[in-house]
């Protein structure tokens with residue numbers, strides 16, 4: 555596929571993971587549209603990307619982001635209580651995709667421990683401990699928000715989606731990743747955000763995980 559003829563819509567590109575997603579999409583020479591509340595954060599990429607200014611909560615803005623795209627890559631998130639945005643954002647993204655003419659695929663970033671990946675966590679004492687500690691430390695509402703977002707995606711069977719659950723993120727250089735289903739054992743605790751971006755970019759052309767929820771661990 556000629557990458558210049560493939561349009562990627564990126565959500566979260568101003569964030570810690572999304573900046574790698576954007577960087578790698580640029581390196582791969584894709585046609586890129588980015589949603590940004592603060593476009594000045596992307597000044598270094600001016601002229602190389604199309605910026606759609608606005609919030610994920612604005613349906614018309616997200617519709618104009620998504621229209622014409624082939625794939626939507628999202629690392630949307632916030633820890634700022636009480637503005638949990640993932641469920642609300644995913645609802646808008648799905649509606650925008652459903653009403654678009656281009657009907658892009660959707661690659662959504664979530665977290666290990668959510669949905670049926672709790673099964674694989676319970677097989678590992680370390681992951682069991684992490685899940686147990688994360689709720690009081692990070693706040694159970696942030697996980698509940700992300701879990702509801704996963705449920706919305708699973709219900710929207712007319713949208714080709716991948717739920718990619720990441721292990722705990724760090725900013726180390728990429729080391730390679732392994733993809734596991736919830737019936738397979740949980741892997742290493744930490745994964746590089748760059749590896750997450752590599753998976754997302756690979757998913758632009760690789761449809762192996764469409765319709766699935768998978769966990770991503772460092773190799």
Ligand SMILES: NC(=O)c1ccc[n+]([C@@H]2O[C@H](COP(=O)([O-])OP(=O)(O)OC[C@H]3O[C@@H](n4cnc5c(N)ncnc54)[C@H](OP(=O)(O)O)[C@@H]3O)[C@@H](O)[C@H]2O)c1
Nearest residue numbers: 566567568569570571591609610630631664665720722723
């Ligand atoms: N920390 C972990 O170990 C871990 C593990 C697995 C999964 N996760 C989840 O993975 C996701 C990405 O993580 P990260 O560290 O890359 O997050 P991050 O640095 O906080 O980035 C979040 C992105 O979402 C954007 N965003 C937030 N609210 C928005 C809104 N209303 N409209 C448009 N954009 C909005 C932010 O834009 P602005 O620049 O405008 O704020 C930013 O670009 C999060 O959902 C996180 O909870 C985290």
